[in-house]
Amino acid sequence: MIEYKGYTGVVEFDPELSLFAGHVIDLRDQIYFEGASVEELTASMQRAVDHYLRVCEDRGEEPGRPFSGKLNLRLGPDLHRAAAVAAAADGESLNAWLTKLVESAAGSMVVRERPPAARGRKPDTKKHSG
Numbered sequence: 001m002i003e004y005k006g007y008t009g010v011v012e013f014d015p016e017l018s019l020f021a022g023h024v025i026d027l028r029d030q031i032y033f034e035g036a037s038v039e040e041l042t043a044s045m046q047r048a049v050d051h052y053l054r055v056c057e058d059r060g061e062e063p064g065r066p067f068s069g070k071l072n073l074r075l076g077p078d079l080h081r082a083a084a085v086a087a088a089a090d091g092e093s094l095n096a097w098l099t100k101l102v103e104s105a106a107g108s109m110v111v112r113e114r115p116p117a118a119r120g121r122k123p124d125t126k127k128h129s130g
Contacts, residue, residue, distance in 0.1 A: 009045045026066035
């Protein structure tokens with residue numbers, strides 16, 4: 001994975017072309033990049049993201065934001081009920097219970113930027129420089 005300006009790119013290697021190819025996963029819009037080396041790949045992603053942001057600005061459109069943290073999940077009624085019962089048995093809200101399961105499954109990929117709203121605190125909306 002490569003990160004740039006809050007966007008995440010995933011990469012695969014194409015042995016037939018001897019080329020790395022990737023795409024940004026955080027958006028509905030599609031951003032592709034490629035390179036023969038890690039340096040070329042990184043530079044290509046940076047150019048592609050910068051180009052995307054310029055195009056959005058030129059059009060007067062808001063660029064797509066990386067993941068919002070909201071997820072619409074369809075489980076089916078029986079699984080939904082079973083999950084709600086399991087969460088209640090653990091003394092947690094369904095949201096908190098599912099968040100723990102996803103964090104466990106995602107392992108070290110999870111980077112929490114702020115505590116979840118389920119803890120009763122509002123997210124920090126002040127911008128920090130640093």
